Amino acid sequence: MDSEITRKRREKLAEQLGDNESAIIFAKPEISLEKFSQDSNFLYFTGINEPELIYLVAKVWGKLNEVLFIERGNPERVVWEGVKLSIDEAKDISGIQQIRYKDEFYPFLSGICSQLTRIYSNLGYPMLCKPPSYPLYMLQPIQEKCPYIEIKDLNDMITPLRLVKDEWEIQQLQRAIDITGLGIRDILHTAKAGMMEYELEATLFYRMQVNGLQQWGFAPIIAAGVNAATLHYEKNNCQIQAGDLVLMDVGASCNGYSADITRCFPIDQKFSSRQTEIYNIVLDVNKKIIELIKPGIEMSVLNNNTVEWLAEGMLSIGLINSREEVRKYYMHSVSHFLGLETHDVGGREAVLVPGNVITVEPGIYIPEEKLGVRIEDDVLVTDNGHQVLSAGIPKEISDIESIRQEALQK
Numbered sequence: 001m002d003s004e005i006t007r008k009r010r011e012k013l014a015e016q017l018g019d020n021e022s023a024i025i026f027a028k029p030e031i032s033l034e035k036f037s038q039d040s041n042f043l044y045f046t047g048i049n050e051p052e053l054i055y056l057v058a059k060v061w062g063k064l065n066e067v068l069f070i071e072r073g074n075p076e077r078v079v080w081e082g083v084k085l086s087i088d089e090a091k092d093i094s095g096i097q098q099i100r101y102k103d104e105f106y107p108f109l110s111g112i113c114s115q116l117t118r119i120y121s122n123l124g125y126p127m128l129c130k131p132p133s134y135p136l137y138m139l140q141p142i143q144e145k146c147p148y149i150e151i152k153d154l155n156d157m158i159t160p161l162r163l164v165k166d167e168w169e170i171q172q173l174q175r176a177i178d179i180t181g182l183g184i185r186d187i188l189h190t191a192k193a194g195m196m197e198y199e200l201e202a203t204l205f206y207r208m209q210v211n212g213l214q215q216w217g218f219a220p221i222i223a224a225g226v227n228a229a230t231l232h233y234e235k236n237n238c239q240i241q242a243g244d245l246v247l248m249d250v251g252a253s254c255n256g257y258s259a260d261i262t263r264c265f266p267i268d269q270k271f272s273s274r275q276t277e278i279y280n281i282v283l284d285v286n287k288k289i290i291e292l293i294k295p296g297i298e299m300s301v302l303n304n305n306t307v308e309w310l311a312e313g314m315l316s317i318g319l320i321n322s323r324e325e326v327r328k329y330y331m332h333s334v335s336h337f338l339g340l341e342t343h344d345v346g347g348r349e350a351v352l353v354p355g356n357v358i359t360v361e362p363g364i365y366i367p368e369e370k371l372g373v374r375i376e377d378d379v380l381v382t383d384n385g386h387q388v389l390s391a392g393i394p395k396e397i398s399d400i401e402s403i404r405q406e407a408l409q410k
């Protein structure tokens with residue numbers, strides 16, 4: 001990744017700072033023996049995928065000051081932890097010119113904090129963070145020393161930036177989606193009744209790993225039969241029975257950018273007639289919602305139409321008797337933004353603009369019939385419409401059945 005890209009992002013962040021305000025973004029701390037996963041905002045503004053670093057930008061009396069704090073390597077720890085990022089490497093990857101060691105962070109901040117009125121940081125949502133987030137913990141000493149400084153989450157500043165994806169970001173998403181698609185095809189070609197859900201998960205993980213994608217974007221859902229009617233099922237530990245429809249809601253992550261795809265397939269060669277009936281209603285809504293996507297459309301319009309059209313479908317087959325009952329079998333929303341987080345920044349009230357990437361994922365869940373169907377695509381908003389980034393992953397019944405037939409006749 002070119003440091004010019006992150007430099008431009010930091011410029012846009014700094015433009016939003018008022019005088020005597022600072023933004024401080026903390027990389028995730030290192031947790032021993034755990035696979036490292038970077039803070040999305042830190043990655044977005046620095047391009048550095050290393051723990052424990054701190055990025056600070058401050059506007060003091062009109063003058064901008066930008067510093068990256070890195071760890072001071074300890075030669076005795078090298079054999080355990082490897083070599084830490086050097087000053088030159090940090091400069092090279094991020095394009096940030098002023099690099100200091102992390103033990104200088106508090107002295108540096110103390111030097112400017114009498115001038116600061118506000119600090120924006122990647123605090124996370126305090127309600128959801130128990131114990132308090134790492135950034136909040138790190139800013140505690142400053143808050144105690146300078147209680148007049150207001151400490152705020154920087155979400156509102158970064159949301160408009162992260163919502164619009166540049167070309168490089170779209171490439172990462174496309175790669176994550178393509179490789180997820182390859183894994184889904186592998187599963188369609190190898191799954192058989194009697195297998196465990198986690199065997200299918202392993203097939204996809206293998207495909208991701210051999211293609212160089214080492215992390216899931218989120219906990220994968222491989223749900224057979226009734227499990228597909230549990231929206232966030234992630235145990236993936238049941239045996240798949242003949243007759244089951246299998247739902248896979250999965251996504252690899254590429255340089256932090258997450259795919260989010262859902263496909264369903266019969267463990268037998270063909271969809272049963274009931275599975276076909278439900279699947280076609282969901283597929284039809286999936287396609288009609290995608291057709292609506294273009295700049296200027298509100299997310300709420302996508303949501304309202306989904307509820308309306310799913311209700312029509314359910315009424316037409318007698319699954320429900322009145323429109324009001326639609327929420328019994330469809331209880332989530334149809335779209336969310338996709339990016340560095342699977343549920344990326346951007347709210348339900350947003351109006352789409354070119355460069356947004358959203359999911360489209362209608363579903364119908366009928367636990368009493370041991371059946372759940374969701375079909376999810378990832379869609380880029382273009383200047384005059386949309387582009388389905390997951391278009392290469394089969395979702396037509398005829399395409400899925402022909403792969404299943406070929407697979408089971410082997």
Ligand SMILES: [Mn+2]
Nearest residue numbers: 260359361376
């Ligand atoms: Mn999703």
